[in-house]
Amino acid sequence: MTDPDPQVLSVQDVDITYYSGKVAFPAIRKVSFAISAGQAFGLAGESGSGKSTLAYAVMQYLAGNGEVSNGTISFGGTNLMTMSSTELLGLRGLKISMVPQDPLTSLNPSHRVGDQVSEILRIHCSLTRQEAHEKAVRMLEQVHLPVPELTALKYPHQISGGQQQRVLIAMAFCTNPELLIMDEPTTGLDVTTQARILDLIGEMKTTHKTAILYITHDLGVVKNLCDRVAIIYAGEIVEEGDVSSIFRRPAHPYTQGLLNCIPKTYSHEAEARFDTIEGFLPNLSELKPACIFSPRCRFAEEQCRRQVPLLMDIGNDRRIKCFFEKLPDNGKKEGTDERRTNVSDKDILIKVKNLKKVFPTRKGDLRAVDDTSFECRKGEILGIVGESGCGKTTMARCIVGLEEKSGGSISFSDKELDTIRKRSKDMRRKIQMVFQNSEATLNPQKTVEEIITRPLALYNVVPKSQLYQRAVELLESVNLGEQYLTRYPHEISGGEKQRVGIARAFATEPELIVLDEPISSLDVSVQAGILNLLLDLQKKHNIAYIFIGHNLSVIRRLCNRVMVLYMGRICEIGTPGQLFDPPYHPYTEALLSAIPVVEPDIGQREVRLGGAMPSAIDPIPGCAFHIRCPRKIGDVCVQNALPDIEVGPGHKITCHLSLDELSAVSPIFK
Amino acid sequence: MKYGGKSVVKNNSAQTVIKKIISGLLKKNITPNLIIGGILLFGFVFIGIFAPHVTPHDADEMHYEHLKETPSTTFLLGTDRYGRDILSRVIVGTRTTLLMALTSTLLALFLGVIVGTTSSFYGGVVDIVLMRINDIFMSFPTLIFAMLVIGVLGPSMTNGIIAIGIIYAPRVTRVVRAQALNIVHLEYIDAAKVRGEFSLYIIFREMLPNLWPTIIVEGSIRLGYAILLTASLGYIGLGPPPPTPDWGLMAYSERGYMFETPWPVFAPCIAIVIAVIGVNLFGEGLKDILLAKGSRTKEAKV
Numbered sequence: 018m019t020d021p022d023p024q025v026l027s028v029q030d031v032d033i034t035y036y037s038g039k040v041a042f043p044a045i046r047k048v049s050f051a052i053s054a055g056q057a058f059g060l061a062g063e064s065g066s067g068k069s070t071l072a073y074a075v076m077q078y079l080a081g082n083g084e085v086s087n088g089t090i091s092f093g094g095t096n097l098m099t100m101s102s103t104e105l106l107g108l109r110g111l112k113i114s115m116v117p118q119d120p121l122t123s124l125n126p127s128h129r130v131g132d133q134v135s136e137i138l139r140i141h142c143s144l145t146r147q148e149a150h151e152k153a154v155r156m157l158e159q160v161h162l163p164v165p166e167l168t169a170l171k172y173p174h175q176i177s178g179g180q181q182q183r184v185l186i187a188m189a190f191c192t193n194p195e196l197l198i199m200d201e202p203t204t205g206l207d208v209t210t211q212a213r214i215l216d217l218i219g220e221m222k223t224t225h226k227t228a229i230l231y232i233t234h235d236l237g238v239v240k241n242l243c244d245r246v247a248i249i250y251a252g253e254i255v256e257e258g259d260v261s262s263i264f265r266r267p268a269h270p271y272t273q274g275l276l277n278c279i280p281k282t283y284s285h286e287a288e289a290r291f292d293t294i295e296g297f298l299p300n301l302s303e304l305k306p307a308c309i310f311s312p313r314c315r316f317a318e319e320q321c322r323r324q325v326p327l328l329m330d331i332g333n334d335r336r337i338k339c340f341f342e343k344l345p346d347n348g349k350k351e352g353t354d355e356r357r358t359n360v361s362d363k364d365i366l367i368k369v370k371n372l373k374k375v376f377p378t379r380k381g382d383l384r385a386v387d388d389t390s391f392e393c394r395k396g397e398i399l400g401i402v403g404e405s406g407c408g409k410t411t412m413a414r415c416i417v418g419l420e421e422k423s424g425g426s427i428s429f430s431d432k433e434l435d436t437i438r439k440r441s442k443d444m445r446r447k448i449q450m451v452f453q454n455s456e457a458t459l460n461p462q463k464t465v466e467e468i469i470t471r472p473l474a475l476y477n478v479v480p481k482s483q484l485y486q487r488a489v490e491l492l493e494s495v496n497l498g499e500q501y502l503t504r505y506p507h508e509i510s511g512g513e514k515q516r517v518g519i520a521r522a523f524a525t526e527p528e529l530i531v532l533d534e535p536i537s538s539l540d541v542s543v544q545a546g547i548l549n550l551l552l553d554l555q556k557k558h559n560i561a562y563i564f565i566g567h568n569l570s571v572i573r574r575l576c577n578r579v580m581v582l583y584m585g586r587i588c589e590i591g592t593p594g595q596l597f598d599p600p601y602h603p604y605t606e607a608l609l610s611a612i613p614v615v616e617p618d619i620g621q622r623e624v625r626l627g628g629a630m631p632s633a634i635d636p637i638p639g640c641a642f643h644i645r646c647p648r649k650i651g652d653v654c655v656q657n658a659l660p661d662i663e664v665g666p667g668h669k670i671t672c673h674l675s676l677d678e679l680s681a682v683s684p685i686f687k
Numbered sequence: 688m689k690y691g692g693k694s695v696v697k698n699n700s701a702q703t704v705i706k707k708i709i710s711g712l713l714k715k716n717i718t719p720n721l722i723i724g725g726i727l728l729f730g731f732v733f734i735g736i737f738a739p740h741v742t743p744h745d746a747d748e749m750h751y752e753h754l755k756e757t758p759s760t761t762f763l764l765g766t767d768r769y770g771r772d773i774l775s776r777v778i779v780g781t782r783t784t785l786l787m788a789l790t791s792t793l794l795a796l797f798l799g800v801i802v803g804t805t806s807s808f809y810g811g812v813v814d815i816v817l818m819r820i821n822d823i824f825m826s827f828p829t830l831i832f833a834m835l836v837i838g839v840l841g842p843s844m845t846n847g848i849i850a851i852g853i854i855y856a857p858r859v860t861r862v863v864r865a866q867a868l869n870i871v872h873l874e875y876i877d878a879a880k881v882r883g884e885f886s887l888y889i890i891f892r893e894m895l896p897n898l899w900p901t902i903i904v905e906g907s908i909r910l911g912y913a914i915l916l917t918a919s920l921g922y923i924g925l926g927p928p929p930p931t932p933d934w935g936l937m938a939y940s941e942r943g944y945m946f947e948t949p950w951p952v953f954a955p956c957i958a959i960v961i962a963v964i965g966v967n968l969f970g971e972g973l974k975d976i977l978l979a980k981g982s983r984t985k986e987a988k989v
Contacts, residue, residue, distance in 0.1 A: 417881050437880055445883035452874035460875040462896035472882050521878065 131169025721972020727965025799859025
């Protein structure tokens with residue numbers, strides 16, 4: 018580039034406003050940042066912070082009712098906002114590319130992936146059909162797709178989600194753009210796939226010298242990928258600076274809060290509870306002249322509520338939007354690790370033995386849960402982790418009785434469990450479930466009162482005259498007030514819906530609650546509150562949880578025991594402490610290595626898995642993991658039945674490697 | 688809300704839909720479709736209800752000195768070959784047509800909702816069997832099927848209603864089932880199952896309230912078709928037997944003189960066209976309120 022300006026993208030004092038009828042929502046206010054060539058700039062914030070709005074504004078592709086009302090966005094020195102739509106058309110895809118969040122809906126299902134890549138080259142680089150195809154295959158090779166010549170001929174549905182995202186990255190890089198915008202490109206992917214995609218993006222960044230605007234809610238990803246980061250809150254950048262220094266010493270109270278909310282992956286800190294940020298995002302249509310974060314800020318003083326702070330330079334090329342350059346150190350909270358209540362070995366609540374669940378398909382039987390045995394004791398929190406498709410949700414649905422098991426037994430207090438219809442009323446009452454999707458967990462046509470009183474009335478938990486009283490008590494136990502009773506689900510936030518869902522599960526006074534990824538659809542600051550609530554309720558009622566999740570950091574803090582599931586089989590089971598240190602099952606090792614860690618001082622040994630999870634239809638006599646296993650021995654893994662290795666009390670690894678071989682690895686975390 | 692010791696948990700599904708319609712109207716979410724359709728539809732309903740009182744003449748009275756007359760100030764739409772006032776007969780015919788179309792639509796909705804929700808809720812074999820039966824019913828040409836039913840039951844207004852209801856029920860079933868399939872896998876349905884609710888409770892108290900908007904919109908579309916089919920039945924002589932005034936029958940009995948005086952045939956036909964257009968516009972308007980999937984321009988939700 019001959020342009021003397023090294024900044025590829027410069028955003029200056031931008032305001033973006035959405036209009037709904039006559040009401041104006043200033044979604045972005047006075048945002049400035051710049052990205053230079055070869056730099057990855059992270060834009061991190063929670064949902065509703067306006068990060069995607071900014072990305073679309075840079076693309077000049079805002080929704081019809083939104084406009085950039087102030088400021089300039091310039092690309093390589095030219096103002097994008099004064100460009101005509103034809104000029105923009107030539108720019109988008111050629112010099113500015115975008116990788117969207119959802120790979121499946123972003124690829125056209127009726128065109129071969131190779132053609133979709135070469136189409137861009139034909140349009141923007143005026144290559145011939147033949148040249149474009151050759152270049153497309155080379156691009157697919159660069160993003161490490163297996164057998165690129167063949168993959169180019171496949172349709173999107175024939176390749177996995179991670180591979181689809183690779184195709185999109187190839188499409189974005191194929192014109193060698195100067196700026197690449199990535200809008201949460203790894204959010205829908207499993208951690209192991211995410212780790213590989215992030216490696217790839219990092220690699221492409223260095224080879225192509227592209228400036229990257231990386232939008233995400235996941236600070237761990239930012240730390241691993243980006244050079245600089247801006248933390249955005251309710252449409253304002255509250256802190257901006259170098260990634261390593263921000264993660265080491267966050268200066269703005271919101272950044273501090275956000276980083277504290279994320280459960281530490283490995284640090285040995287005696288934390289009794291998860292940190293939260295109290296309060297909600299402000300309503301942008303009624304802005305007051307005050308610090309936008311002041312209502313939720315622990316350090317807020319009179320000045321914060323009266324005046325809008327300016328972005329202040331605090332040295333080291335860092336800026337914060339706060340009146341205080343140095344905040345009082347809130348100090349680490351004292352407290353012992355109270356999480357692990359003493360669980361007696363004798364009180365086995367639920368015992369699962371050789372559980373099998375098979376879904377018949379046209380190609381053969383899909384074995385979702387394959388000969389799995391474990392038990393959960395009274396008052397225990399048992400975690401189940403694994404990638405999507407590993408059978409964890411199917412297992413949960415078998416336990417609560419939503420699916421009929423195909424073999425094996427599930428016994429609850431020594432009574433055999435069948436599907437819901439065949440269970441006794443008392444048994445139905447004792448096992449409840451909390452669901453994943455906070456948006457669908459409550460019937461939109463029922464008030465919170467109807468939702469909570471229904472199970473009370475159904476099981477005659479309290480006499481009819483006390484229904485209302487009890488509903489209020491339940492709401493208060495999940496930190497919601499009486500005023501919520503008359504509301505409909507669309508009138509409350511996602512976190513509040515999940516709280517109502519938890520209150521509904523507790524209404525029947527159960528002994529076991531199965532939680533199917535209850536926090537994965539929520540923002541980090543909300544997640545922490547829900548986890549605290551679950552811990553408090555568990556301790557108060559001494560009931561057992563089966564907690565399904567994919568976030569190992571959360572599982573480590575929450576659970577007494579964890580089991581790692583791969584293709585319906587247990588790889589490893591033990592306490593979180595046993596799981597996080599060697600010996601590891603090779604799959605656990607890869608999962609741990611893929612966690613985007615936020616702690617600044619923790620190093621991670623790199624273990625990456627090749628390939629994708631194979632189809633669960635073909636029978637596997639040996640180890641289900643052998644196809645992707647980096648430590649595969651040979652034919653033993655494919656042919657022979659797996660031995661269980663007793664590592665320690667309650668710690669079991671299912672692998673052909675001997676205990677000595679398993680122990681002989683260096684720890685993942687340093 | 689007051690609780691006199693007892694907690695009253697009402698099923699307010701219908702209320703919610705009405706509330707939604709009213710709030711939609713208040714939010715000025717009114718399209719020209721809804722206004723024009725509403726005026727036409729409720730105009731016809733009004734005329735239908737007060738039919739005998741708003742006719743300029745007695746519908747059955749024969750004016751022998753005014754046979755086959757063209758429109759005049761006395762007879763606004765002229766007279767037929769017996770000297771009966773056409774406008775009066777069209778007005779009284781409104782009542783028959785609307786009554787038949789409305790009741791048969793309600794019957795079709797009732798049957799369709801029950802089969803559609805049951806089929807989607809149980810799934811599997813139940814769904815396959817019910818849907819194939821549904822397909823068989825749908826593969827008959829509507830008029831031939833109506834002739835079959837009325838042929839078996841005999842021509843009368845009630846049997847006409849039953850015939851039209853049975854003909855349109857499978858079509859309602861399909862729409863309701865499709866929408867119910869989107870709901871049946873949602874987590875609040877699972878939650879009800881885990882709670883141990885009876886199937887009937889889940890179908891009618893958890894699923895149905897979320898289907899009301901679809902049902903109402905589908906009903907308004909069906910009503911238009913039911914008006915057409917009612918007229919067709921009348922035209923082939925399977926509607927209510929004479930002398931009950933009926934638009935289809937009127938067009939049929941006067942068709943021989945169409946080239947002499949077109950008024951006796953045109954008047955009921957035009958009434959049918961206006962009624963159907965009114966109903967369809969009204970249905971479109973309701974759809975914009977109830978099943979709005981964002982506005983037509985691409986706008987972000989704020």
